[in-house]
Amino acid sequence: MEITQQGNSVLINGVRDLDLRETLDCGQSFRWVEREDGSFHGVAFNKAVDVSLNGDILKIDNCTLEDFKNIWENYFDLTLDYGKIRDDISQIHPILKEAASYAPGIRILRQEPFEALCTFIISQNNNIKRIKGIVQRLCENFGEKINDTDYAFPTIEKLSSLCEEDLAPLRAGFRNRYLIDGARKVASGEVDLEKCRTLPYEEARKELMKIVGVGVKVADCTLLFGMHRVESFPLDVWMKRAMKVLFPELTPEDFGEYAGIAQQYIFHYSRMHPDLLTEKN
DNA sequence: ACCCAGGAAATTC
DNA sequence: GAATTTCATGGG
Numbered sequence: 315m316e317i318t319q320q321g322n323s324v325l326i327n328g329v330r331d332l333d334l335r336e337t338l339d340c341g342q343s344f345r346w347v348e349r350e351d352g353s354f355h356g357v358a359f360n361k362a363v364d365v366s367l368n369g370d371i372l373k374i375d376n377c378t379l380e381d382f383k384n385i386w387e388n389y390f391d392l393t394l395d396y397g398k399i400r401d402d403i404s405q406i407h408p409i410l411k412e413a414a415s416y417a418p419g420i421r422i423l424r425q426e427p428f429e430a431l432c433t434f435i436i437s438q439n440n441n442i443k444r445i446k447g448i449v450q451r452l453c454e455n456f457g458e459k460i461n462d463t464d465y466a467f468p469t470i471e472k473l474s475s476l477c478e479e480d481l482a483p484l485r486a487g488f489r490n491r492y493l494i495d496g497a498r499k500v501a502s503g504e505v506d507l508e509k510c511r512t513l514p515y516e517e518a519r520k521e522l523m524k525i526v527g528v529g530v531k532v533a534d535c536t537l538l539f540g541m542h543r544v545e546s547f548p549l550d551v552w553m554k555r556a557m558k559v560l561f562p563e564l565t566p567e568d569f570g571e572y573a574g575i576a577q578q579y580i581f582h583y584s585r586m587h588p589d590l591l592t593e594k595n
Numbered sequence: 596a597c598c599c600a601g602g603a604a605a606t607t608c
Numbered sequence: 609g610a611a612t613t614t615c616a617t618g619g620g
Contacts, residue, residue: 341601438602444618445601487616492603529603550601581601 315392317382324382326372331396333419334367340582341442342539343423344433344449345467357453359385359426362464391421391542396575403576406569409560410576413583420578422544427507428500429467430540431522434532435492448486455483473497492527499525511541518543538574547573555591556584 316327338346338354346356353366363386364375374386387393400418404411432452437445456472457465474497481490499505505525510518518541522533534548547566549557557564560580569576584591 434601437600439600439615440602440617441600441619443600447618485617488604488614489616527603531602535601548601551599552601585601 317379319379322377323373323375324377324379324386326374326382326387326392327370329367329370329372329392331400331418332367332372332390332392332421333417334365336417336419336582337390337421337423338365340417340420340578341585342535342578343425344437344442344446345453357460357464357466358389358429360458360460360466361385362460388424391424394421396421399572399575403570403572406576407561407564410569410580413579414576416586417579417582420575420582422542422575422578423539424542425539426467427510427536427540428470431496431500431507431525431528431532431536432467432473432493434535434539435496435525435527436486436489437535438489438527438529438532440489448484448489451484452481452486470497470501474501489527492525495526496528507540510537511543515543515545538577544574545571547577550581552581552584552591553577556580559591560584 315329318325318327334352334354335348338356339348343356345358346354348354349364351366353364355362355364361376361381363377366373374382377386396418400414404414433445433449436448453465453467456468456476460466473493476494476497478490478494481493484490486493496505500507505521510521513521515537518537519530519533522528522536523530528536531548531550534546537543538546538548547569549566566573
């Protein structure tokens with residue numbers, strides 16, 4: 315990877331295994347918007363950027379070399395060799411091999427832990443389109459304004475200072491209570507998100523499940539997308555169907571130390587081929 | 596009107 | 609304890 319600065323942009327040459335749409339619009343982050351020209355606009359770590367990819371050249375606008383090294387290289391997980399991981403996990407099962415080669419540009423973003431926690435609390439019994447709307451309103455109402463059009467994700471302190479009724483503008487329904495409980499327990503230290511990066515997996519899960527409204531699935535997604543615990547294997551409705559129909563002889567443990575990456579390949583593949591999961595198949 | 600949505604809590608059996 | 613119902617909201 316060769317990195318150069320060009321005006322207000324940073325160019326990264328030689329980026330492999332990255333497709334912006336597959337990665338930013340596959341249900342792991344809910345804050346990226348695709349533009350007409352195929353670029354993506356989004357906010358993370360209090361910075362708003364435009365990202366585009368031409369061949370193997372990644373361009374990040376409104377970005378300094380420092381921001382790239384401190385934030386975006388990590389955010390897009392560019393130091394992990396997904397080609398190698400794909401080769402390895404492809405040996406687990408032929409259908410996984412097919413799913414991985416179907417969308418080889420999926421990467422697991424390294425999002426902010428608190429943002430991942432909140433967005434996956436919001437995700438429960440909900441659809442991706444509405445999740446995006448609620449998250450957008452959450453940022454507009456309670457996040458710091460960082461330019462004409464963009465808002466940072468709300469801080470832990472800000473959200474923990476609110477009550478359920480304050481969140482009414484989100485129209486998130488019963489999830490308001492869960493968001494407040496999560497913010498308060500994280501703010502008080504009762505739930506330690508940083509510890510979840512290194513705790514044994516089951517203990518990290520339990521730590522997050524102290525929050526009302528966080529069960530196994532939301533905990534697994536928070537660990538995978540917020541703490542980069544790539545051994546996590548979240549089972550949502552799609553994945554449960556996929557396991558039953560496509561991998562009846564396998565258990566989550568069979569997917570190994572990169573199960574979370576395999577999960578994303580399978581999740582995306584299943585959503586793109588819903589007919590594969592109907593009863594007769 | 597009915598059913599579902601990257602689930603989890605509350606209630607009932 | 610395991611199975612079922614409820615929880616707000618919006619879209620198909």
